[in-house]
Amino acid sequence: MTRQATRKQRANGVESRRRILDAAVEIAGERGYEGTSIAAVSAQCGLPPSSIYWHFKDKDDLIAAVIERSFETWLAAVELPGEETGDPRERVLALAANVAKSLVDAPDFLRLGLMLALERRPTETRGRTVFLQVREIAGARIAQVIEELFPALDAAAVHTLTTYAVAGADGLFVQREIGGNSVDLAAMFELHARLLFDAATAMNAERTQ
Amino acid sequence: MTRQATRKQRANGVESRRRILDAAVEIAGERGYEGTSIAAVSAQCGLPPSSIYWHFKDKDDLIAAVIERSFETWLAAVELPGEETGDPRERVLALAANVAKSLVDAPDFLRLGLMLALERRPTETRGRTVFLQVREIAGARIAQVIEELFPALDAAAVHTLTTYAVAGADGLFVQREIGGNSVDLAAMFELHARLLFDAATAMNAERTQ
Amino acid sequence: MTRQATRKQRANGVESRRRILDAAVEIAGERGYEGTSIAAVSAQCGLPPSSIYWHFKDKDDLIAAVIERSFETWLAAVELPGEETGDPRERVLALAANVAKSLVDAPDFLRLGLMLALERRPTETRGRTVFLQVREIAGARIAQVIEELFPALDAAAVHTLTTYAVAGADGLFVQREIGGNSVDLAAMFELHARLLFDAATAMNAERTQ
Amino acid sequence: MTRQATRKQRANGVESRRRILDAAVEIAGERGYEGTSIAAVSAQCGLPPSSIYWHFKDKDDLIAAVIERSFETWLAAVELPGEETGDPRERVLALAANVAKSLVDAPDFLRLGLMLALERRPTETRGRTVFLQVREIAGARIAQVIEELFPALDAAAVHTLTTYAVAGADGLFVQREIGGNSVDLAAMFELHARLLFDAATAMNAERTQ
DNA sequence: AATGAATGAGGATTCATTCAT
DNA sequence: AATGAATGAATCCTCATTCAT
Numbered sequence: 001m002t003r004q005a006t007r008k009q010r011a012n013g014v015e016s017r018r019r020i021l022d023a024a025v026e027i028a029g030e031r032g033y034e035g036t037s038i039a040a041v042s043a044q045c046g047l048p049p050s051s052i053y054w055h056f057k058d059k060d061d062l063i064a065a066v067i068e069r070s071f072e073t074w075l076a077a078v079e080l081p082g083e084e085t086g087d088p089r090e091r092v093l094a095l096a097a098n099v100a101k102s103l104v105d106a107p108d109f110l111r112l113g114l115m116l117a118l119e120r121r122p123t124e125t126r127g128r129t130v131f132l133q134v135r136e137i138a139g140a141r142i143a144q145v146i147e148e149l150f151p152a153l154d155a156a157a158v159h160t161l162t163t164y165a166v167a168g169a170d171g172l173f174v175q176r177e178i179g180g181n182s183v184d185l186a187a188m189f190e191l192h193a194r195l196l197f198d199a200a201t202a203m204n205a206e207r208t209q
Numbered sequence: 210m211t212r213q214a215t216r217k218q219r220a221n222g223v224e225s226r227r228r229i230l231d232a233a234v235e236i237a238g239e240r241g242y243e244g245t246s247i248a249a250v251s252a253q254c255g256l257p258p259s260s261i262y263w264h265f266k267d268k269d270d271l272i273a274a275v276i277e278r279s280f281e282t283w284l285a286a287v288e289l290p291g292e293e294t295g296d297p298r299e300r301v302l303a304l305a306a307n308v309a310k311s312l313v314d315a316p317d318f319l320r321l322g323l324m325l326a327l328e329r330r331p332t333e334t335r336g337r338t339v340f341l342q343v344r345e346i347a348g349a350r351i352a353q354v355i356e357e358l359f360p361a362l363d364a365a366a367v368h369t370l371t372t373y374a375v376a377g378a379d380g381l382f383v384q385r386e387i388g389g390n391s392v393d394l395a396a397m398f399e400l401h402a403r404l405l406f407d408a409a410t411a412m413n414a415e416r417t418q
Numbered sequence: 419m420t421r422q423a424t425r426k427q428r429a430n431g432v433e434s435r436r437r438i439l440d441a442a443v444e445i446a447g448e449r450g451y452e453g454t455s456i457a458a459v460s461a462q463c464g465l466p467p468s469s470i471y472w473h474f475k476d477k478d479d480l481i482a483a484v485i486e487r488s489f490e491t492w493l494a495a496v497e498l499p500g501e502e503t504g505d506p507r508e509r510v511l512a513l514a515a516n517v518a519k520s521l522v523d524a525p526d527f528l529r530l531g532l533m534l535a536l537e538r539r540p541t542e543t544r545g546r547t548v549f550l551q552v553r554e555i556a557g558a559r560i561a562q563v564i565e566e567l568f569p570a571l572d573a574a575a576v577h578t579l580t581t582y583a584v585a586g587a588d589g590l591f592v593q594r595e596i597g598g599n600s601v602d603l604a605a606m607f608e609l610h611a612r613l614l615f616d617a618a619t620a621m622n623a624e625r626t627q
Numbered sequence: 628m629t630r631q632a633t634r635k636q637r638a639n640g641v642e643s644r645r646r647i648l649d650a651a652v653e654i655a656g657e658r659g660y661e662g663t664s665i666a667a668v669s670a671q672c673g674l675p676p677s678s679i680y681w682h683f684k685d686k687d688d689l690i691a692a693v694i695e696r697s698f699e700t701w702l703a704a705v706e707l708p709g710e711e712t713g714d715p716r717e718r719v720l721a722l723a724a725n726v727a728k729s730l731v732d733a734p735d736f737l738r739l740g741l742m743l744a745l746e747r748r749p750t751e752t753r754g755r756t757v758f759l760q761v762r763e764i765a766g767a768r769i770a771q772v773i774e775e776l777f778p779a780l781d782a783a784a785v786h787t788l789t790t791y792a793v794a795g796a797d798g799l800f801v802q803r804e805i806g807g808n809s810v811d812l813a814a815m816f817e818l819h820a821r822l823l824f825d826a827a828t829a830m831n832a833e834r835t836q
Numbered sequence: 837a838a839t840g841a842a843t844g845a846g847g848a849t850t851c852a853t854t855c856a857t
Numbered sequence: 858a859a860t861g862a863a864t865g866a867a868t869c870c871t872c873a874t875t876c877a878t
Binding site for chain 1: 219226236239240241242243244268285320323324326327328329330341344369372375376377379380381384386387388392396397399400404405408
Binding site for chain 4: 496532536581584585588593607614
């Protein structure tokens with residue numbers, strides 16, 4: 001076997017892994033954890049089951065990797081293009097618009113994540129753990145923005161607003177998943193952002209007095 | 210009790226059906242559609258799998274029945290004790306408090322429902338269809354209340370507020386499912402209700418001018 | 419309950435039995451012994467499985483009854499309208515034409531019978547036994563006709579011709595089952611009868627010299 | 628042989644496939660399609676059911692493969708050792724003797740095939756389709772021989788004689804299956820061949836004049 | 837880096853049958 | 858004369874996983 005061929009093989013390792021994850025994200029996003037069979041992923045990506053096990057320790061590991069990669073994909077879609085200055089209201093609305101767009105463009109992460117989150121199986125899956133962790137990170141970031149914009153708020157208020165912000169995002173995403181294009185996610189996120197901003201402003205003013 | 214009765218309790222279809230549904234609602238609420246095995250339901254309710262198939266055509270049929278019954282259970286828990294008069298704000302807050310309480314007391318319906326709703330399998334499950342239908346009914350009822358309280362709103366506005374109301378409820382429920390008792394669902398629903406009421410009031414005033 | 423109603427019930431017993439047999443003959447003729455499930459018969463006739471067990475001891479008993487009844491139906495269709503005199507050749511040809519017609523009109527008996535006959539399960543089914551018995555009877559009748567028409571033939575020759583006659587009938591029936599209407603059963607049976615008659619005539623002449 | 632080899636014989640797909648087919652041909656030849664349970668095949672060949680499903684998509688696929696292979700086995704048993712010259716009568720008789728012998732030696736193909744052929748289930752099995760196809764091939768070959776030997780016959784006559792030839796073979800085979808060794812298949816096939824040959828000769832002469 | 841072959845455990849579902857009413 | 862309810866055993870087939878190559 002020539003060195004060429006060897007290099008080719010190695011390069012294919014990355015490519016194969018990608019193909020498997022592509023297949024898995026699709027199927028897991030359709031059917032959840034239990035519904036995702038290795039055989040189905042194999043059929044989707046064209047590689048035999050044993051090859052999937054060469055790349056991933058077990059099904060749990062595969063799903064966790066799916067969550068991780070789809071989170072990164074989503075994160076890349078949300079990330080704001082800097083400009084953290086300017087009018088607070090505008091900043092919040094821009095953030096919301098961005099999140100709405102990212103959830104339309106890369107819905108796999110949240111769809112699969114919520115499916116895993118709602119499950120309560122006796123032995124926790126790694127995928128669920130990973131989802132809850134990255135979700136925690138996202139929540140912390142939101143809390144941070146709120147603290148910056150409304151410095152008078154105490155920890156409890158920040159926590160309440162953060163929870164409400166995330167809940168709204170989850171709920172609107174679910175509505176969109178159910179209702180399809182008939183739900184204008186951008187408009188709904190704008191409403192959500194406005195209500196939140198006004199509520200935060202009011203709470204902030206209350207405590208400033 | 211005679212010896213015969215000991216060996217085989219007297220046939221009682223209604224009771225058996227109830228036991229099966231009780232078992233299924235618990236397991237399906239924890240593990241979703243795929244995670245609910247007939248064997249597990251059988252073990253939980255004490256009846257053999259073949260008996261489950263006497264009462265339900267197949268797994269799909271069972272899950273659909275579970276959704277139906279748990280919806281009714283939940284509906285009975287939400288239903289307000291009349292008193293439709295009084296201050297609108299109070300009425301909305303009371304409604305929200307009731308929904309929050311019902312979701313804590315009878316969460317099976319919504320937990321399983323959301324799991325089914327998020328699935329996108331090629332061949333739709335009957336359970337999902339049923340959930341979407343009853344959800345539609347619940348949405349219509351909310352829209353009705355909004356129309357009553359804010360008669361100046363046009364259809365689009367009512368639709369937006371309804372969607373946001375339902376989304377908030379779903380999202381907060383999910384937060385509670387993930388965060389457990391650390392999430393004060395009653396308080397969050399109160400916040401949700403207040404924001405919605407204020408937003409609706411403002412929109413209503415706008416259009417009244 | 420009035421006497422009228424009681425009599426009605428009793429009358430229905432016969433009717434129910436008939437409905438069950440009608441359903442069973444159809445399904446067994448399509449799928450054979452193993453392929454005939456009590457549930458399928460139940461669905462076909464509209465009576466619950468337990469009612470089928472009221473009329474028949476078990477599945478074996480049901481299939482045996484199906485064979486018996488369909489044999490009688492077929493027999494009624496073959497039976498010649500007397501006239502045993504006349505030209506031997508004509509008599510044989512008329513017989514063959516009649517058998518061909520009966521097999522087109524009432525094929526259930528032979529189709530199901532052959533399916534059972536070809537099976538070799540460890541525990542013999544009663545249906546198979548019954549089929550082989552009635553088949554034996556039919557064979558004996560053919561032998562009798564041959565003996566009458568060709569008295570010079572010895573037992574071995576009669577046996578050979580009988581076997582060949584029956585085999586031809588079976589084989590042509592199978593061809594018709596496979597080929598459908600494209601097989602002209604009447605014409606084929608006429609050919610079969612002619613060849614047989616000529617062969618028998620020749621053998622008879624040989625032994626007469 | 629190492630300890631590992633004892634625990635799990637070296638993977639050998641071809642050999643395993645053969646073992647499964649060997650087991651299946653025996654069981655299916657005895658019990659037909661429905662009567663052939665995967666568990667029974669598994670027990671017969673020593674491989675677990677899941678291994679059978681590695682080699683064959685489903686039961687249908689297995690039975691179809693059984694038909695295919697047993698047809699080839701049978702074909703190898705019939706194939707004449709050349710010598711296509713010589714007296715036509717001798718050639719036909721030799722052919723018949725060969726077929727008779729092959730059906731005694733390798734009866735699985737025809738026994739299972741006829742069982743499948745007689746079935747009329749709504750959803751056709753692949754095994755039945757395969758059987759009808761190979762049967763068609765066998766029929767075409769017989770027609771070819773008839774055409775060669777009796778060139779004056781028209782297509783309709785050839786078709787009739789072919790149908791009768793095949794029907795006789797099927798019917799005699801059934802007689803043998805039912806009657807066991809008491810039926811001298813060789814003798815019966817000789818009779819069948821003679822009657823056919825004489826009939827064809829007569830028909831040929833008729834058309835030559 | 838990959839895969840053909842294998843497998844025990846479990847999946848949903850149907851089976852023939854029973855029995856109290 | 859009939860049937861609603863039940864059931865243990867069997868059905869076909871898929872599961873996640875392993876391992877020698």
